[in-house]
Amino acid sequence: xxxxxxxxxxxxxxxxxxxxxxxxxxxxxxxxxxxxxxxxxxxxxxxxxxxxxxxxxxxxxxxxxxxxxxxxxxxxxxxxxxxxxxxxxxxxxxxxxxxxxxxxxxxxxxxxxxxxxxxxxxxxxxxxxxxxxxxxxxxxxxxxxxxxxxxxxxxxxxxxxxxxxxxxxxxxxxxxxxxxxxxxxxxxxxxxxxxxxxxxxxxxxxxxxxxxxxxxxxxxxxxxxxxxxxxxxxxxxxxxxxxxxxxxxxxxxxxxxxxxxxxxxxxxxxxxxxx
Amino acid sequence: xxxxxxxxxxxxxxxxxxxxxxxxxxxxxxxxxxxxxxxxxxxxxxxxxxxxxxxxxxxxxxxxxxxxxxxxxxxxxxxxxxxxxxxxxxxxxxxxxxxxxxxxxxxxxxxxxxxxxxxxxxxxxxxxxxxxxxxxxxxxxxxxxxxxxxxxxxxxxxxxxxxxxxxxxxxxxxxxxxxxxxxxxxxxxxxxxxxxxxxxxxxxxxxxxxxxxxxxxxxxxxxxxxxxxxxxxxxxxxxxxxxxxxxxxxxxxxxxxxxxxxxxxxxxxxxxxxxxxxxxxxxxxxxxxxxxxxxxxxxxxxxxxxxxxxxxxxxxxxxxxxxxxxxxxxxxxxxxxxxxxxxxxxxxxxxxxxxxxxxxxxxxxxxx
Numbered sequence: 001x002x003x004x005x006x007x008x009x010x011x012x013x014x015x016x017x018x019x020x021x022x023x024x025x026x027x028x029x030x031x032x033x034x035x036x037x038x039x040x041x042x043x044x045x046x047x048x049x050x051x052x053x054x055x056x057x058x059x060x061x062x063x064x065x066x067x068x069x070x071x072x073x074x075x076x077x078x079x080x081x082x083x084x085x086x087x088x089x090x091x092x093x094x095x096x097x098x099x100x101x102x103x104x105x106x107x108x109x110x111x112x113x114x115x116x117x118x119x120x121x122x123x124x125x126x127x128x129x130x131x132x133x134x135x136x137x138x139x140x141x142x143x144x145x146x147x148x149x150x151x152x153x154x155x156x157x158x159x160x161x162x163x164x165x166x167x168x169x170x171x172x173x174x175x176x177x178x179x180x181x182x183x184x185x186x187x188x189x190x191x192x193x194x195x196x197x198x199x200x201x202x203x204x205x206x207x208x209x210x211x212x213x214x215x216x217x218x219x220x221x222x223x224x225x226x227x228x229x230x231x232x233x234x235x236x237x238x239x240x241x242x243x244x245x246x247x248x249x250x251x252x253x254x255x256x257x258x259x260x261x262x263x264x265x266x267x268x269x270x271x272x273x274x275x
Numbered sequence: 276x277x278x279x280x281x282x283x284x285x286x287x288x289x290x291x292x293x294x295x296x297x298x299x300x301x302x303x304x305x306x307x308x309x310x311x312x313x314x315x316x317x318x319x320x321x322x323x324x325x326x327x328x329x330x331x332x333x334x335x336x337x338x339x340x341x342x343x344x345x346x347x348x349x350x351x352x353x354x355x356x357x358x359x360x361x362x363x364x365x366x367x368x369x370x371x372x373x374x375x376x377x378x379x380x381x382x383x384x385x386x387x388x389x390x391x392x393x394x395x396x397x398x399x400x401x402x403x404x405x406x407x408x409x410x411x412x413x414x415x416x417x418x419x420x421x422x423x424x425x426x427x428x429x430x431x432x433x434x435x436x437x438x439x440x441x442x443x444x445x446x447x448x449x450x451x452x453x454x455x456x457x458x459x460x461x462x463x464x465x466x467x468x469x470x471x472x473x474x475x476x477x478x479x480x481x482x483x484x485x486x487x488x489x490x491x492x493x494x495x496x497x498x499x500x501x502x503x504x505x506x507x508x509x510x511x512x513x514x515x516x517x518x519x520x521x522x523x524x525x526x527x528x529x530x531x532x533x534x535x536x537x538x539x540x541x542x543x544x545x546x547x548x549x550x551x552x553x554x555x556x557x558x559x560x561x562x563x564x565x566x567x568x569x570x571x572x573x574x575x576x577x578x579x580x581x582x583x584x585x586x587x588x589x590x591x592x593x594x595x596x597x598x599x600x601x602x603x604x605x606x607x608x609x610x611x612x613x614x615x616x617x618x619x620x621x622x623x624x625x626x627x628x629x630x631x632x633x634x635x636x637x638x639x640x641x642x643x
């Protein structure tokens with residue numbers, strides 16, 4: 001655990017031994033939703049059992065795939081429980097394009113609330129946050145997947161909520177990484193982004209999602225070559241790689257090769273692009 | 276970076292500029308080109324370069340003037356309203372024969388308009404934009420790979436011709452992510468004996484200037500510059516021809532519009548209509564001879580654009596009224612979908628079918 005991470009955790013969660021965020025995530029104050037999801041996920045999903053906390057935050061370098069992963073995780077939660085109250089919250093204050101709003105119809109059909117600035121996908125280019133963002137910390141009977149804006153600048157908005165999120169202790173903050181993005185080509189530069197985000201968000205990460213891909217050029221080899229990188233990031237950051245996300249078309253094409261090498265695969269259905 | 280990376284178009288421009296030896300970037304934020312500035316802000320300090328966020332677009336373009344005068348490779352980027360603000364400085368660059376690379380990631384207009392993609396700065400880019408008799412060399416990428424390759428080309432052309440070069444991109448090509456390879460051969464930068472590098476007492480001092488006290492001298496400067504432009508027109512035109520071997524219905528489109536048009540060409544071909552696409556890569560100089568040659572087999576031309584009929588003027592000028600020219604467009608930040616273009620192809624196909632009475636001399640066959 002880095003100094004800054006320890007500092008952040010210690011100053012908010014008092015009187016708990018060990019790492020309250022990682023060693024004993026379900027220790028005390030475990031909410032009903034958390035227990036429920038943990039039990040249900042034992043036999044479900046791909047590879048390792050995916051355990052969802054009440055709040056799942058997706059953060060990382062811009063263009064790393066956070067939005068697509070957020071939508072897919074929310075839909076996965078819904079598949080596991082048809083009636084659990086769920087919401088996707090979009091806290092992106094950086095990018096006015098490619099927002100969770102693009103998946104509005106799909107989320108609504110699945111009974112998942114979408115909390116997003118009314119100005120997303122419009123011509124108003126203002127770093128606006130949704131006024132309903134406080135539901136994330138107030139509605140404790142609801143599961144939330146939060147799409148945080150890219151880089152440290154985007155994560156700044158999360159700082160508003162981080163105290164309450166740490167206090168409750170029922171969250172996962174996942175760093176989405178892609179070694180084929182130019183500014184996160186190696187483990188060191190990726191961890192640099194991680195530190196910057198933690199500092200801005202005032203919230204420590206709990207895991208890593210390896211979303212390394214080359215867009216339309218992605219093959220099994222593309223993903224397999226990224227595994228060492230993900231392990232290296234994991235080693236330096238002292239965080240587990242909880243998921244390896246793969247475009248479902250790529251996954252279906254190379255299923256056996258990929259399954260042989262990777263145990264925590266999560267196939268992604270990507271949002272449709274107009275061109 | 277020999278292997279491919281996954282990049283936004285804007286990032287590809289920034290990385291390619293660095294690869295081309297650009298160590299000076301001056302800009303002012305505006306969507307949808309922000310990633311260029313953000314990328315430069317991250318990278319430049321690490322490679323001994325200068326990233327400077329100026330106090331305004333006007334300041335940024337004049338910093339470009341200064342850096343270019345000093346002989347270094349320099350770039351600025353903006354989006355439509357910001358380019359309007361830079362226009363005075365761009366005219367000064369042209370008037371002082373200074374090389375520079377200017378990126379315009381176009382957005383919907385006029386005025387503040389919107390942040391969605393557009394091509395409605397076509398006139399501004401290809402006719403000069405600022406005041407006075409001048410042209411910019413204008414390059415129009417239509418993929419992330421081309422955002423990279425044309426940026427490197429832009430620096431070479433700017434130095435070769437001592438002229439400002441514009442990369443005319445748009446909100447979509449800037450934002451979309453594609454795999455891109457940076458396996459480029461970088462040619463050495465040419466000597467710049469005209470640059471303001473200090474005389475060290477060894478040579479007469481150089482001046483970069485667009486003010487001429489004598490109208491006779493200013494006229495001669497203009498004549499000289501236009502002789503240079505004639506040479507550029509003669510040697511630098513670039514276009515891609517797609518399924519043009521026997522094309523009867525010829526789409527003309529650049530940038531993002533050309534990508535959508537290719538889908539429509541393929542769809543029309545499947546139905547037996549001989550459609551093709553000419554994609555101008557240089558918008559100035561415009562590849563007019565490629566279009567004129569296409570009139571031999573073509574029955575009609577369709578200008579596909581994200582504007583209210585700007586590219587169509589160059590299509591008409593190039594084809595010399597030999598064939599009808601139709602317009603297929605969206606505006607204000609909207610992109611024509613393959614269906615709309617496909618419909619336009621089919622309409623042009625039936626309107627110009629042998630035996631139908633169509634006036635081939637008409638240049639006003641615009642159609643939505």
